[in-house]
Amino acid sequence: MSFRTVVITKESKLSLRMNHLVVKSDSIVQVPIGEISCLIIENPNITITGHLMNALTENKIMTIVCGRNHLPQTFLHAVYGHHRQSRLIEQQIGWQENYKKRLWQLIIQKKISHQKQLLKHYYRQLDLTMFDSYIADTQLDDLTNREGHAAKVYFNLFFSDEITRDTEHAKNAALDYGYQILLAVFVRTIVSKGYLSEIGIKHRNEFNLYNLASDLMEVMRPIIDHKVLKTIHDQFEKDEKREIADVLNQKIVINNKMYYLVNAIEIYVDSVFKYLSTGNEKYIKFPSWKY
Structure with a gap:
């Protein structure tokens, strides 16, 4: 069961590798996708790969991107959520x-x-x-x-x-x-x-x-x-x-x-x-x- 809330506060590159979220900034941190419940991107100066965005939506991970005022502004979710x-x-x-x-x-x-x-x-x-x-x-x-x-x-x-x-x-x-x-x-x-x-x-x-x-x-x-x-x-x-x-x-x-x-x-x-x-x-x- 997913349980982690991941908050990105530094300028970073976010990518997907071996079904892990990889956060590369001053150091490299990896978090299993299956453990993430919510990803909050507070710093808008990030880059994120398409592979990761698809993995986030496929795993129904709540992804929130904050704006210049550092308040939640954008939600990332799938176009289609259900086969019916x-x-x-x-x-x-x-x-x-x-x-x-x-x-x-x-x-x-x-x-x-x-x-x-x-x-x-x-x-x-x-x-x-x-x-x-x-x-x-x-x-x-x-x-x-x-x-x-x-x-x-x-x-x-x-x-x-x-x-x-x-x-x-x-x-x-x-x-x-x-x-x-x-x-x-x-x-x-x-x-x-x-x-x-x-x-x-x-x-x-x-x-x-x-x-x-x-x-x-x-x-x-x-x-x-x-x-x-x-x-x-x-x-x-x-x-x-x-x-x-x-x-x-x-x-x-x-x-x-x-x-x-x-x-x-x-x-x-x-x-x-x-x-x-x-x-x-x-x-x-x-x-x-x-x-």
């Missing part, structure tokens, strides 16, 4: 609206529950019954925007004295970095299952290539929030980035068993696709974790 892709895309286009609306309701309820759990971890004496009301009042398709109301309270409690979502701050940069890594996991998983990430259930932005990934990852955003609150203070440099990326090595619970985060996401995504194809809510398996 055309059939699966037809099914995706035909997913029933009521199934999608119900799924969004469940995702938002679970997300708010995870937000409450994290608040309780930091503010044990705080009255959080309002979050129970947000959960109970979430309607199909979240028509009354309980997600937005919960998020306003949640982020004000954690970050209002320091940042807003538009502020240049180490914690803001870390949140963006973590969310993009999480998004990349979902994109890779969705594509590998033969579906289009462009076609979402709630997100429908024509300029967003990752609408469906943006939908499904909502339930897991608080796991990134916790990482940021735990590790980031006044700076967001190389060491802090590795701390955030280490979330991929975290184990969480799904279907009453412990899995690495990447594997848990695959189970979760599979369960969602089964529900959307059948309408049977018993298929849905949401991940959970403790702080």
Whole structure:
């Protein structure tokens, strides 16, 4: 089972040799392809061979290339993710609206529950019954925007004295970095299952290539929030980035068993696709974790 997250921070040449990733910079490092779960290329001054790019996609390795701002900008994934892709895309286009609306309701309820759990971890004496009301009042398709109301309270409690979502701050940069890594996991998983990430259930932005990934990852955003609150203070440099990326090595619970985060996401995504194809809510398996 793949488990390593490889981060490239120096100007390097990346190539493939004997089914190993070869990183050549000041020295030469080799990592077995089969052990890599995620490759993050932080330094854009790298060269990479076509053989390696094909090996990365064939082995379903999540590959992220950062831009000039050192935040994830490009995801590398295969054009075709599944041998039945055309059939699966037809099914995706035909997913029933009521199934999608119900799924969004469940995702938002679970997300708010995870937000409450994290608040309780930091503010044990705080009255959080309002979050129970947000959960109970979430309607199909979240028509009354309980997600937005919960998020306003949640982020004000954690970050209002320091940042807003538009502020240049180490914690803001870390949140963006973590969310993009999480998004990349979902994109890779969705594509590998033969579906289009462009076609979402709630997100429908024509300029967003990752609408469906943006939908499904909502339930897991608080796991990134916790990482940021735990590790980031006044700076967001190389060491802090590795701390955030280490979330991929975290184990969480799904279907009453412990899995690495990447594997848990695959189970979760599979369960969602089964529900959307059948309408049977018993298929849905949401991940959970403790702080």
